[in-house]
Amino acid sequence: MFKGALFDLDGVIANTADLHFKAWQKLARNYFKAELPIELEEKTKGISRSDSLQVILDSLKITLTSTEFSHLANEKNEIYKAYLDKLTVADILPGIDNFIAELKTQHIRLALASASQNGPVILQKLGLATAFDTIVDPKQVAHGKPAPDIFIAAAQSLNLQPVQCIGLEDSIAGITAINASGAISIAIGDAAKLKAAYKIVADTTQLNLATVTAVFKH
Template structure:
């Protein structure tokens, strides 16, 4: 059995990524009177606030100075926090709470590896804080996803080597980060987008601990 489980937050534990993109759309509309196309949502999944904003501005071919950039990030976070006020345990994605309970029963240590600065607040609103022994601080890592830093920090937070960890992600950048960290990657979503994952489930409700453990053991033997 693996010793650690590392979780992304948005799109894995709860679908808060929807709130992120709603906040980005409002921000760009309020400041630049432009609409964001839906295809940009995938590019902002799993990455930091600064990286998301830069990708959006690059797409729209908008340049701002450092002060304006910081102001836009702060304004977006205010919009996002307003949307989070409606968050409750009902927003936990199907199958996740059951998986967390199973992992806890198996004495697997859990850590959060999210780019979200609001992760502690979100876990509290979802009433899931007690499941996690560590929350990696995205401010403290040098590089965001797809670099492995946040997953390495999460594994370090529970004192488990990455090779002894299984990590859950729904974004391309997140799967790349897990693989670079040399942990076992479990993707949630489209097989086309997340083909690099070691194991893939279409939806959170399909997550199966026995299947994950079997695939992990086969992967570990191949190292």
């Protein structure tokens, strides 16, 4: 039996992934009068705010000073937090609350390993803050996803090694990070895009204790 579960947040626990890109779209319209191509959503999924902004600027062929860059990154976060104000328990993805409850009954320790700096606020709004044993501060890890740092830190914060854990993600960058950390990767979403994962489920309703235990035993 594995001992720890390392969760991404956006698109795994709650339906907040779309809100990130919605905030980036609003920022691009406000500052650059530009419409972001939809394919950028996948490229910005799972990575840090700064890395996401750089992806967007590269796409628009825009160069900013470090001061301007910092200002826009902060502005995006303010837009995103305004969207989060409306977040409730109804935004927990289907099956996740039951899955977490199953893990807790088996004394599996839970860590949040999200690139989002708003993780604590989001879990509070979802009523899940007390379910997690630890939340990794993404600002405290040297390298963001697809580097494995945040998943290694998450396991260590549970006093575990990554090999004793499963990691749950919905992004290519996140799966790459889990695999590099040594944890067992479980992807939620498109099998073609997330083929590097050890196990793929189509959606969160397919996550349950039996499924993830079987994966770890293999």
